[in-house]
Amino acid sequence: MAVDVNSNKYTFIFATVMVVVVATLLALASESLKPMQNENVANEKRQNILSSIGISVDASEAKAAYEKYLVEAVVLDANGAVKETEVNAFDIDVLKDYKAGLSNIYKANAGDMEAMKAALTSWGEGGVNYPLFVLNKDGQDVYVVPVVGTGLWGPIWGYVTVASDGKTVVGAVFDHKSETPGLGAEIKEASFQKPFEGKTIFDENGDFTGIKVIKGGAKGDPHGVDAISGGTITSNGVTEMLVRTLKIYEPYFLGLQTPAEPEVEEVVADSLTMAMDSLNVEVVDTTVVD
Amino acid sequence: MSEVAVEKVKKPSEPLFSKKNKALISNPLDDDNPITVQVLGICSALAITVQVKQAFVMTLSVMFVAAAGNVIVSLMRNMIPNRIRIIVQLVIVAALVILVDQVLKAFVYDISKALSVFVGLIITNCIIMGRLEAFALGNKPWPAFLDGIGNGLGYGVILILVSVFREILGSGKIWGFPLFGHKVGALLSDGTLATEASGLYALGYVDNGLMILPPMALITVGAIIWVQRARNTKLIEA
Numbered sequence: 247m248a249v250d251v252n253s254n255k256y257t258f259i260f261a262t263v264m265v266v267v268v269a270t271l272l273a274l275a276s277e278s279l280k281p282m283q284n285e286n287v288a289n290e291k292r293q294n295i296l297s298s299i300g301i302s303v304d305a306s307e308a309k310a311a312y313e314k315y316l317v318e319a320v321v322l323d324a325n326g327a328v329k330e331t332e333v334n335a336f337d338i339d340v341l342k343d344y345k346a347g348l349s350n351i352y353k354a355n356a357g358d359m360e361a362m363k364a365a366l367t368s369w370g371e372g373g374v375n376y377p378l379f380v381l382n383k384d385g386q387d388v389y390v391v392p393v394v395g396t397g398l399w400g401p402i403w404g405y406v407t408v409a410s411d412g413k414t415v416v417g418a419v420f421d422h423k424s425e426t427p428g429l430g431a432e433i434k435e436a437s438f439q440k441p442f443e444g445k446t447i448f449d450e451n452g453d454f455t456g457i458k459v460i461k462g463g464a465k466g467d468p469h470g471v472d473a474i475s476g477g478t479i480t481s482n483g484v485t486e487m488l489v490r491t492l493k494i495y496e497p498y499f500l501g502l503q504t505p506a507e508p509e510v511e512e513v514v515a516d517s518l519t520m521a522m523d524s525l526n527v528e529v530v531d532t533t534v535v536d
Numbered sequence: 537m538s539e540v541a542v543e544k545v546k547k548p549s550e551p552l553f554s555k556k557n558k559a560l561i562s563n564p565l566d567d568d569n570p571i572t573v574q575v576l577g578i579c580s581a582l583a584i585t586v587q588v589k590q591a592f593v594m595t596l597s598v599m600f601v602a603a604a605g606n607v608i609v610s611l612m613r614n615m616i617p618n619r620i621r622i623i624v625q626l627v628i629v630a631a632l633v634i635l636v637d638q639v640l641k642a643f644v645y646d647i648s649k650a651l652s653v654f655v656g657l658i659i660t661n662c663i664i665m666g667r668l669e670a671f672a673l674g675n676k677p678w679p680a681f682l683d684g685i686g687n688g689l690g691y692g693v694i695l696i697l698v699s700v701f702r703e704i705l706g707s708g709k710i711w712g713f714p715l716f717g718h719k720v721g722a723l724l725s726d727g728t729l730a731t732e733a734s735g736l737y738a739l740g741y742v743d744n745g746l747m748i749l750p751p752m753a754l755i756t757v758g759a760i761i762w763v764q765r766a767r768n769t770k771l772i773e774a
Contacts, residue, residue, distance in 0.1 A: 257617040264624060268631045275635055279642035286645040305645065428586030428707065428748050476748055 291336075295390050298405035298419045299383045315381045322376040326497030335377035341401055343374040344394040376494055386410050389502075391495055395487025398479040399424040402433065402487065406457075408447065412502030415457065418442035420484065430480030441471040447492055447499070454496045456489035552678065560682040564690030567770060571694040572761045576662040581695055582753040584654060588711050591692075591699035593647070594654045599688025600636070602664050603681050605629050609672040610680035616673070625668045626659075633659050663691055698756045706747030708736075716741060 319335035355362035404420035464470035473481035640648035717735015
């Protein structure tokens with residue numbers, strides 16, 4: 247009966263049994279809880295998308311609300327053109343694509359810092375999918391862009407919503423994996439996100455600017471918001487993420503701004519002169535009658 | 537051997553909360569505090585004491601893992617081979633933490649998100665391994681359970697104390713609630729941003745940014761140790 251717990255044989259058997267038991271337990275727990283976890287993650291994504299257009303719902307209602315506001319979800323290619331694809335825009339894991347893109351750049355340019363830096367600035371030619379969610383807010387189409395980037399300790403991500411004019415930001419939400427509480431983690435607080443509203447991603451000349459997080463205060467900059475004191479690296483990460491990602495969507499937003507413009511102007515001018523003419527005539531007429 | 541065994545069987549008649557067992561909870565709060573006396577778990581005390589809320593959540597998590605880990609190791613204490621006991625303890629703690637994390641993710645996603653960084657930190661917390669090694673391996677499950685709760689509490693008391701100082705002086709808030717009025721750009725309760733400072737901030741008060749950074753946590757812990765040793769002469773080393 248007496249077992250020598252310190253014999254080699256017992257030690258090996260104990261270690262083996264323990265590893266098998268623990269591994270089975272964890273695998274079982276992980277597999278059986280997976281569907282619920284995935285559903286939670288999907289609902290959180292829906293909540294985030296809705297929250298970037300200013301609608302907050304409970305996780306339990308997120309699915310219904312998302313379907314109610316969604317107009318369409320499209321997939322863009324790296325040049326910002328709408329892509330014909332089988333892929334469901336909602337299922338695209340932008341974080342995974344971002345990580346894969348980064349590691350490709352590192353691998354392709356290993357040992358050559360200059361080439362790596364150049365590749366990192368001209369980002370996005372990977373031919374990956376860029377999802378875009380078109381939602382309806384107060385009768386207007388708004389465009390929700392998922393963004394991902396790198397903070398201080400891990401990935402940061404969020405959603406930026408652009409109005410139907412293709413340049414004004416309606417709202418933005420951000421989240422992070424492991425930024426420092428009280429410092430970088432503040433990007434998920436409303437006090438950081440709220441100032442994004444009303445900022446523009448193009449300047450008056452129609453050139454792309456993106457939105458920058460500015461250390462020391464944005465001081466009314468139409469393309470910038472205040473950085474977080476003590477969270478410089480996270481703030482810089484947000485800037486890099488926004489400029490890089492929105493740059494990829496630039497052609498799409500330009501397309502929203504331009505197509506109608508020349509024609510609309512002509513039509514407006516014509517109808518305006520016509521209206522003026524008829525008005526004049528009427529005015530003249532009435533005066534005459536009077 | 538057999539006489540000793542008989543004697544041991546008689547012993548458990550001691551009440552659940554005997555003086556000795558109560559000491560298991562009260563000692564770590566003062567005389568044997570894991571942070572200020574044993575100087576364990578300092579790393580996480582620096583990392584997550586910027587806000588009271590996080591410190592509170594971390595306290596609950598560490599209490600749970602310390603108590604559950606202690607009970608499991610105590611139940612297995614006669615089966616664990618001596619030479620691999622540290623690895624066995626590590627596997628038990630890690631498995632426990634992963635399991636908790638998975639369950640939280642599936643059922644209370646919000647809490648799991650709030651815990652995100654800290655779950656990993658629990659595994660590396662020296663207090664848990666320290667108590668498994670020093671106490672659970674040689675004691676019965678019930679005292680081991682109390683010891684885990686006690687040490688979790690002792691750790692949490694210091695954590696929350698430090699975070700109260702850091703949140704008030706560093707951000708002017710407690711549990712996220714502003715104490716001294718609003719700064720320019722702060723989010724008001726009606727969802728708009730404050731355009732001008734109110735309360736103390738209007739008078740020129742400025743938060744101490746250094747309190748947010750880790751070094752101030754160390755200095756705060758140091759101050760707590762100082763006060764504690766001044767009051768509790770038992771702790772003064774000759």
